[in-house]
Amino acid sequence: MxxxxxxxxxxxxxxxxxxxxxxxxxxxxxxxxxxxxxxxxxxxxxxxxxxxxxxxxxxxxxxxxxxxxxxxxxxxxxxxxxxxxxxxxxxxxxxxxxxxxxxxxxxxxxxxxxxxxxxxxxxxxxxxxxxxxxxxLHRSSVSEFKRKSLGEITDIAGADELLEVARIAPSATNSQPWFFTGDKNLIHAYSVEPGFIKRFTKKYIPIDMGIAICHLQIAAEHFGKKAEIVFDKTAGANVHNGRKYIASLKIK
The missing domain is CATH 3.40.109.10 (NADH Oxidase)
Incomplete structure (x- = not known):
């Protein structure tokens, strides 16, 4: 297989x-x-x-x-x-x-x-x-994904080819609870609290974040980069607009 x-x-x-x-x-x-x-x-x-x-x-x-x-x-x-x-x-x-x-x-x-x-x-x-x-079994086009735009999930410039795979990652009830900041060499992943209607999906947010991080690492390696999951003390200490820090991807 x-x-x-x-x-x-x-x-x-x-x-x-x-x-x-x-x-x-x-x-x-x-x-x-x-x-x-x-x-x-x-x-x-x-x-x-x-x-x-x-x-x-x-x-x-x-x-x-x-x-x-x-x-x-x-x-x-x-x-x-x-x-x-x-x-x-x-x-x-x-x-x-x-x-x-x-x-x-x-x-x-x-x-x-x-x-x-x-x-x-x-x-x-x-x-x-x-x-x-x-x-x-498979989608025929990326347009079939009902997802937020890149601008809604990241403020990083110059890393669209990596972040696109996180954008289309699956999540519980399609809540897409992620935001990525940093730069193209060190991407910090933060989770976003769900709105009132999707509050019952809160327990799945960490799982969803793991899914998106998996996609990011696969994309980086596809483009010939070494991608290491790290935990950045500065990113973890700095709350980014109320979001929760999960992990970072160090890309070389």
Whole structure:
């Protein structure tokens, strides 16, 4: 299965909600499991566990069924949700590259049996499988993304080709809770508090930020740059218009 075309697929990936409920074969599930075990974290010291499970362990709460789910567990430490977003977006793009659909699932809940199967805390599900309509797997144009403009999410000049991939990143209820400042060599990522209508998405903001940071790093590396996630004390100490500092990307 391919994993070296992530950059180009950022511009056409989409969340899939309607699935062919035929389970994937064991060989493909084994490949997916091996890839999940290779996901790169932001924090090496935060324990995580990713389980491929059947729908039997998911309380869907009116969400449509998928043939498979990834149940995501994590040690609860500072930055753990951003870490999960960063890791699992690699899986999201991996599915898209390899002809499978997926969708982050914040509403469904795990069964007691599933919760008890791990010593870590349950975080979120990702549904995956073959799309019911193969033609629905990818977007045909960037214009299909309903996103804020670059001017609404950054004040950095000269880094549009990098920041565009953050602009079109997925987020809970499409809240797009990010703002980027700094310069093209050191991009600081801040989260934005949701408005009153989307206040219930607040718990997913750190995950969304991890997703956007993942996209930024993929873009930088695509353009032949070395991109290191760092934590800048100055950026962290300076509140930027009430926003919360998450991390920075140092680009060389």
């Amino acid at each position: 391919k994993k070296n075309k992530f950059y180009s697929y950022i511009f056409k990936r989409k969340s899939i909600r309607n699935y062919d409920l035929t389970p994937l074969d064991d060989a493909k599930l084994k490949e997916i499991s091996e890839y999940l075990n290779s996901l790169k974290p932001i924090y090496d010291d935060i324990k995580t566990e990713l389980k491929i499970i059947s729908p039997d362990y998911v309380k869907r709460r009116m969400m449509k069924e998928a043939p498979h789910y990834i149940a995501v567990f994590s040690e609860v430490k500072e930055g753990y949700l951003t870490n999960i977003g960063y890791m699992l977006q690699q899986a999201d793009l991996f599915f898209s590259v390899n002809g499978l659909g997926c969708c982050w699932q914040g509403i469904p809940a795990p069964t007691k049996e599933l919760v008890g199967s791990s010593s870590l805390d349950f975080v979120i599900f990702i549904a995956f499988g073959k799309p019911k309509d193969p033609r629905s």
